[in-house]
Amino acid sequence: MAIDSSHGAGTRGGLVFKVLGRRVFLSAEFAVRVAPCPQVARLPGAPPGLLGLALSEGVILPIIELGVPRSAMIVCAHRGEEIGLVGLEDIASGMFLSDGALGVIASGEAVPPLDIESIYTRVHAVSWGANWSG
Amino acid sequence: MATTNRASRLANLLRSRAHDKTDTATPMSDAAAWSAHGVATKRSREAAEAAQAITAHVAKQRAAADVLNDRVHTATARAQELAAGFGRVTDVFERLGLVALNAGLEGARLGELAGRSLLLVSDEVRNHVARGSESARELTATLNEVASDVNKLQAYVDQVRQGAQDASQEAARVTAAATEAERSIVELGARLQEATGSDPETAKLVAQANEHARALVSSLSALGALGGKDPKLVLAALRPVLGPLSRLLGDTSTASGDEDAG
Numbered sequence: 001m002a003i004d005s006s007h008g009a010g011t012r013g014g015l016v017f018k019v020l021g022r023r024v025f026l027s028a029e030f031a032v033r034v035a036p037c038p039q040v041a042r043l044p045g046a047p048p049g050l051l052g053l054a055l056s057e058g059v060i061l062p063i064i065e066l067g068v069p070r071s072a073m074i075v076c077a078h079r080g081e082e083i084g085l086v087g088l089e090d091i092a093s094g095m096f097l098s099d100g101a102l103g104v105i106a107s108g109e110a111v112p113p114l115d116i117e118s119i120y121t122r123v124h125a126v127s128w129g130a131n132w133s134g
Numbered sequence: 135m136a137t138t139n140r141a142s143r144l145a146n147l148l149r150s151r152a153h154d155k156t157d158t159a160t161p162m163s164d165a166a167a168w169s170a171h172g173v174a175t176k177r178s179r180e181a182a183e184a185a186q187a188i189t190a191h192v193a194k195q196r197a198a199a200d201v202l203n204d205r206v207h208t209a210t211a212r213a214q215e216l217a218a219g220f221g222r223v224t225d226v227f228e229r230l231g232l233v234a235l236n237a238g239l240e241g242a243r244l245g246e247l248a249g250r251s252l253l254l255v256s257d258e259v260r261n262h263v264a265r266g267s268e269s270a271r272e273l274t275a276t277l278n279e280v281a282s283d284v285n286k287l288q289a290y291v292d293q294v295r296q297g298a299q300d301a302s303q304e305a306a307r308v309t310a311a312a313t314e315a316e317r318s319i320v321e322l323g324a325r326l327q328e329a330t331g332s333d334p335e336t337a338k339l340v341a342q343a344n345e346h347a348r349a350l351v352s353s354l355s356a357l358g359a360l361g362g363k364d365p366k367l368v369l370a371a372l373r374p375v376l377g378p379l380s381r382l383l384g385d386t387s388t389a390s391g392d393e394d395a396g
Contacts (some may be wrong), residue, residue, distance in 0.1 A: 034236050
């Protein structure tokens with residue numbers, strides 16, 4: 001899972017994809033795999049953005065909806081747990097030219113990193129009890 | 135002179151008989167009625183035969199339409215199988231695309247040097263996946279058009295089958311009507327025979343005899359107009375005919391015999 005530190009300082013490996021029409025970069029440091037979009041079990045009263053739970057390769061993952069769910073899901077690791085991201089378009093993988101601290105340049109365009117931390121925080125910040133109470 | 139008078143009377147008598155026959159219209163109208171009856175019988179028989187032939191042709195057409203319908207159903211089923219096959223191909227390309235993405239991700243994880251070959255394979259596979267997916271989409275679109283045409287063909291075949299069924303029912307009605315008409319004409323013939331006391335052959339012969347009698351009347355009238363111009367010769371020429379004719383006419387011959395005696 002660790003990134004080979006021998007690769008050139010001018011490139012970054014990972015995934016570039018579109019979320020709601022905007023391209024973002026997810027480093028291979030966080031990206032675990034790309035998988036088919038699984039069948040999601042919805043959770044009543046779940047916070048906005050948390051689509052539900054799904055079984056992927058024997059692991060139950062929380063599924064976060066970033067856009068309209070399509071055929072592929074990106075499994076990424078954050079804070080030691082895996083989460084599934086759905087609603088992604090035009091996924092590409094490989095090495096990309098570095099741009100700034102965490103971004104890359106893909107097809108001549110600057111692509112910012114996906115702020116996985118804020119997504120994670122946002123989902124966890126909402127009290128499920130508040131949703132249950134309506 | 136007596137011979138001339140006799141010929142003249144006979145002509146008058148025959149003319150009046152012919153006139154009577156014409157007034158009651160028995161020989162001619164019987165013959166005409168029987169002739170019409172014969173024509174009607176023939177035509178109704180032809181109509182029945184034609185209706186049966188139409189029924190047979192329609193049955194063949196319907197059988198052909200049924201075969202065509204089966205073929206169209208088979209083609210529809212094949213198209214659905216092909217569509218399912220293309221769906222599976224598309225699904226395989228999508229999975230292959232994911233494999234290529236994961237290969238690219240692994241290559242990226244290894245770094246530019248160690249992961250180079252993996253990245254190259256990933257790119258190559260993704261290119262093929264893109265082309266394959268595009269081809270599968272085009273084939274699916276073409277197949278959808280074919281399926282649409284087959285559906286239209288199915289609708290046309292259904293119309294043809296319905297038309298054949300309708301035509302078959304109508305032909306059956308025509309056959310029944312023609313058979314009924316033939317039966318009615320036979321019954322009409324029986325009634326006609328009952329009413330006229332004649333049959334077609336007799337009526338025909340009577341009509342012919344009537345025509346001959348008219349001709350004879352005409353000739354006798356012409357002879358009567360000749361007056362006394364060598365009546366013996368005329369009588370001698372007519373004797374073979376007038377004798378049997380007089381006997382045939384019965385009372386006429388008696389009357390004329392009286393005249394002769396007188």
